[in-house]
Amino acid sequence: MHQDELFTVNPDVAPPPEQPDLAPRPQQPPPGAPLAVRMRPRTLDEVVGQRHLLTDGAPLRRLVEGAAPASVLLHGPPGTGKTTLANLVSTATGRRFVALSALSAGVKEVRGVIEEARRRRRYNGEDTVLFIDEVHRFSKTQQDALLGAVEDRTVLLVAATTENPSFSVVSPLLSRSLVLQLRPLTDDDIRDVLGRALTEQRGLACRFQLTDEALDHLVRLAAGDARRALTALEAAADAASATEHGTIELATVESCVDKAAVRYDRDGDQHYDVTSAFIKSIRGSDVDAALHYLARMIEAGEDPRFIARRLVVHASEDIGMADPTALQSAVAAANAVQFIGMPEGRLALAQATVHLATAPKSNAVITAIDAALADVRAGRVGTVPPHLRDGHYAGATRLGNATGYRYPHDAAEGVLAQQYPPDELLGTDYYNPTQRGAERALAERVPKLRRTVRAHQPRQP
Numbered sequence: 001m002h003q004d005e006l007f008t009v010n011p012d013v014a015p016p017p018e019q020p021d022l023a024p025r026p027q028q029p030p031p032g033a034p035l036a037v038r039m040r041p042r043t044l045d046e047v048v049g050q051r052h053l054l055t056d057g058a059p060l061r062r063l064v065e066g067a068a069p070a071s072v073l074l075h076g077p078p079g080t081g082k083t084t085l086a087n088l089v090s091t092a093t094g095r096r097f098v099a100l101s102a103l104s105a106g107v108k109e110v111r112g113v114i115e116e117a118r119r120r121r122r123y124n125g126e127d128t129v130l131f132i133d134e135v136h137r138f139s140k141t142q143q144d145a146l147l148g149a150v151e152d153r154t155v156l157l158v159a160a161t162t163e164n165p166s167f168s169v170v171s172p173l174l175s176r177s178l179v180l181q182l183r184p185l186t187d188d189d190i191r192d193v194l195g196r197a198l199t200e201q202r203g204l205a206c207r208f209q210l211t212d213e214a215l216d217h218l219v220r221l222a223a224g225d226a227r228r229a230l231t232a233l234e235a236a237a238d239a240a241s242a243t244e245h246g247t248i249e250l251a252t253v254e255s256c257v258d259k260a261a262v263r264y265d266r267d268g269d270q271h272y273d274v275t276s277a278f279i280k281s282i283r284g285s286d287v288d289a290a291l292h293y294l295a296r297m298i299e300a301g302e303d304p305r306f307i308a309r310r311l312v313v314h315a316s317e318d319i320g321m322a323d324p325t326a327l328q329s330a331v332a333a334a335n336a337v338q339f340i341g342m343p344e345g346r347l348a349l350a351q352a353t354v355h356l357a358t359a360p361k362s363n364a365v366i367t368a369i370d371a372a373l374a375d376v377r378a379g380r381v382g383t384v385p386p387h388l389r390d391g392h393y394a395g396a397t398r399l400g401n402a403t404g405y406r407y408p409h410d411a412a413e414g415v416l417a418q419q420y421p422p423d424e425l426l427g428t429d430y431y432n433p434t435q436r437g438a439e440r441a442l443a444e445r446v447p448k449l450r451r452t453v454r455a456h457q458p459r460q461p
Contacts, residue, residue, distance in 0.1 A: 035234035036227045038202045039193070041084050042091075048226065049189040050081060050182055059178055064088045071150050071157035073135070073165045073174070076182025077341050079225030082160035086131040089158055095127040096120065098155075102137035107145050114149040121154060128155045135159035136168030143170045150176050164339060184224030193226045194218060194233055208237050213250040220301040221257060223342065232257045274300075279310060283318045287357035294353050304345050308334035311352050319356060320365030322437030329355040360437025368431040375425065382422025417455035427454065 029037045041047045044054060044064055053060040063070060064085070072089075074082045087097065098113050117128035130149075132138070149155045150173065157177065161168060165179055185193070197203040198210060210218075214236070222229035235256040236248045245252075278293035297307055308330070315330040329352045336348035375381075389401035406418050421428065429450070433442040 034231070035197060035203060035237075036230040039197050039200070039230055040087070041081075044088060047081060047084065047088075048192050049185040050085075052183070053180055060085065060180055063178075071153075071155075071159075071177040073159045073161065073169060073177045073179045074182055075161045075163065075165050075179070077184050077224060078162060079222070079227035079229075080182040080185060081226070082182060083131070083133065086129070086158040086160065089129050089156070095129045095156065097129050097131065099131045099133070102132055102134040102142075105132075105142075107142050110142060110145045114146075114154060117149065117155045127153075130155040130157050132157070132159045134161065136161040136163045136165070140170055143173050147172050147176065162341060167339075185222075185226055186224070187219050190219045190222045190224070190226065190229050191215065194229055197230055197233055204233075204237055207246065208240055209247045211247065211249050214248050214253045217250055217253050221253075223301045275310065278307075279314055279318075282314055282353065282357045283361065285357055285361065287354055290353050290357045291350060294349060298342075298346050298349070304337045304342055304349060305334070307349055308337050308352075311349070311356060314356055317366045318361055318363055319359050319437075320362045320439070321433060321442055322362035322364075322439045323359040324438060326356050326359045360439070362434045362436055362439050364431060364433050364439065371430045375428070380424050382424035384422065385419050387418075388420065413452075415449060415452050417453060420453065 029040070044061065047054060050060075052058070055061065059070075060072070063072060074085060076082060086099075089095070091097070096117075098117075100109060100113065113128070113130055117130070120126040120128065130146075135143070146155075146157060150157050159169075159177070165174060194210070194215065198208060199206050210233075218229055218232055218236075221232050232253065233248075236253045239252050239256040240246065240248045274293050274296050278290060278297065281289035281293060294307065298304070311330040312327070312334055315327040319326040333348040333352035337345035340348075386401060387404040387406075406416055408414050408416055408418075410416075419426070431446065433439040433446055435443055
């Protein structure tokens, strides 16, 4: 039987009795709900961040306003508003809202929602928004079960994932949906969220004052996650109320979230000092100190992409060919951080840090390229030797281009005597391998290569 036939309704059969709506459109949360739930934006104007998706005429704004009914895949870090936007899609357009979690729902539950959506659409003219959280956890079969209903808009699918949907969502579902990326909230966004929670009636209703140090610490703890910021604020407020103290101080936040404030200013001296100590510890092969400074940066909320970039630079600058796999490890860590995000990304950063700190060290690569650049900037460039020039155009042979070029693979060892640099740079050595790590073998091989290649070149004075 074709999949769509599972949900076909016989028009000659009387409509079934109205089914109770087990997942109606979201109502106002009760006063006892968690602060993060109470402070969830009720309109687009209350949404913090994601300006790139909510400007006038942007796809997501049009969707929320009911002007562009289309299924969407929202991907981004936790606490950036995926569930909030799904709720707004349903409330702003008057659609029925059904939420499923990929952690607990299976094909049976998905098909049940679709069947009910078809029934309501046929008999009540009511549209359904189906929100699926953690959709990347659905199997291919579970995702395939959505295709027909998404195709004919039986349901308006709003799916959320913290992973890149290009890798975790089947292609047919991707092609039927708008893919929108949510960005981590900025520190200023988090400050706005906390400010509203402190003052609004549905939040803490001005019952507490928050010191600047406590606010800064909450922002760092949040790391772009509004839900985490509000949860920590609520815990701190509970602790402050237990002591009948209306001011939430740094010590209160530290005690209730079990995280000490790291003395680290991402825009000040501590940022540069800790980063410098991190790199110098790796360069000095002190793996334990390197991990300490890495932990300080992570705990302080440093952008993990910044840390990954420093590791990639260091892999070539201070290790280079002494361990060519160090660069691979650093690049892999950078890709992993981009792919999985934090906090799991800390593992890849730590692995790369350990690799680089324990690797043999050599600065021969940076010394070589800087020496070559210095010559170029000083005007020591010369002209490309004629036999190395491009010969793939009419008239090249007449100009002498590519004439006399010797093909290295014709030699038994794959290396032969031939001039490669301009005349002005004959005999110039840039790369001088060390005797450390894998470069030890290159320290023996490079001089032999130079002797062979330069066999017929005139000696420089």
